[in-house]
Amino acid sequence: KAGVTQTPRYLIKTRGQQVTLSCSPISGHRSVSWYQQTPGQGLQFLFEYFSETQRNKGNFPGRFSGRQFSNSRSEMNVSTLELGDSALYLCASSFLLRTSTDTQYFGPGTRLTVL
Amino acid sequence: EDKVVQSPLSLVVHEGDTVTLNCSYEVTNFRSLLWYKQEKKAPTFLFMLTSSGIEKKSGRLSSILDKKELSSILNITATQTGDSAIYLCAVGGGADGLTFGKGTHLIIQP
Numbered sequence: 001k002a003g004v005t006q007t008p009r010y011l012i013k014t015r016g017q018q019v020t021l022s023c024s025p026i027s028g029h030r031s032v033s034w035y036q037q038t039p040g041q042g043l044q045f046l047f048e049y050f051s052e053t054q055r056n057k058g059n060f061p062g063r064f065s066g067r068q069f070s071n072s073r074s075e076m077n078v079s080t081l082e083l084g085d086s087a088l089y090l091c092a093s094s095f096l097l098r099t100s101t102d103t104q105y106f107g108p109g110t111r112l113t114v115l
Numbered sequence: 116e117d118k119v120v121q122s123p124l125s126l127v128v129h130e131g132d133t134v135t136l137n138c139s140y141e142v143t144n145f146r147s148l149l150w151y152k153q154e155k156k157a158p159t160f161l162f163m164l165t166s167s168g169i170e171k172k173s174g175r176l177s178s179i180l181d182k183k184e185l186s187s188i189l190n191i192t193a194t195q196t197g198d199s200a201i202y203l204c205a206v207g208g209g210a211d212g213l214t215f216g217k218g219t220h221l222i223i224q225p
Contacts, residue, residue: 033213043158043203045213056212090157097147097163097207104149106157 002026004093004107012113018079021110025072025093031055032074033097033104034066035090043090048097049074078112086114117142119206121216129224132194136219138204139186146208148180148187153201153218161189161202191221199223 005024013019025032034046045058049068066076072093078085088111094104118141128134138148147165151158162171164180164187171178175192191198201218 042217043153043205043215045205045215048212056207058212092160102163104160104163106159109157 004091004105006089006091006107006110008110009108010111010113012115013081014115015081015083017081018077019081019112020075020077021089021091021112023074023076023091023093023107025074025091026105029093029095029105030072031094031097031104032068032072033092033094034074034076035092036060037088037090037109038086046076046089050097081114083114086112088112117206117208117214119204119214119216121202121204121219123219124217125220125222127222127224128194130194130196132223133190133192134194134221136189136191136202136204136221137186138189138206138216139184140204140206140214141185142206142208142214144208145182145185145206147206149205149207149213150178150187150189151203151205153203154199158203194223196223196225 007022031050033048037043048056052068063079068074088109090109092104092106122137149163150161162178169180178189180187203218205213205215207213
């Protein structure tokens, strides 16, 4: 079974630009969550999508947005990039992420550097 | 504001020892508590505990959720050097999705 894939793996952008990151979950998984990881703040939850609907959202500004397609693939977008957006962006997929028998699998992440 | 506190922040033990990592939380509308292991790459999911599944075990790792005390422990028995990692606790519930603790940095010395 193929794992969670994220593209691109590395990205360099400049302040003010926008960026779109992509995540393909494990086949059959309907929940896709996005996280930001930085050395200072650790791992922070961005949002979770389930069946094309945003089910939860973390405490991030509106510049961070996402969506999920009917095939469960998800994208996240960051507009008007700031230096502080430099981070590892992780995507994770799960079947439901609601029961104790559920598991969650992470992709390798996209390393975003904002100059 | 939801809060997750992990202790200790770091721990150094010898191979073969048993360790207990702690996670306490304050969240509105608790839904689930998750444990992750992170080495140099992306986190690896370990367990999810909910009101209907308060105890989980997998090999040398086990975890218990205490809803009364608003806490959870992660036990690792017969530790090995490969257990060295940062262990993250996250709690789901409330409006902000998942809230992560800062992690416990575990080092297993041979």
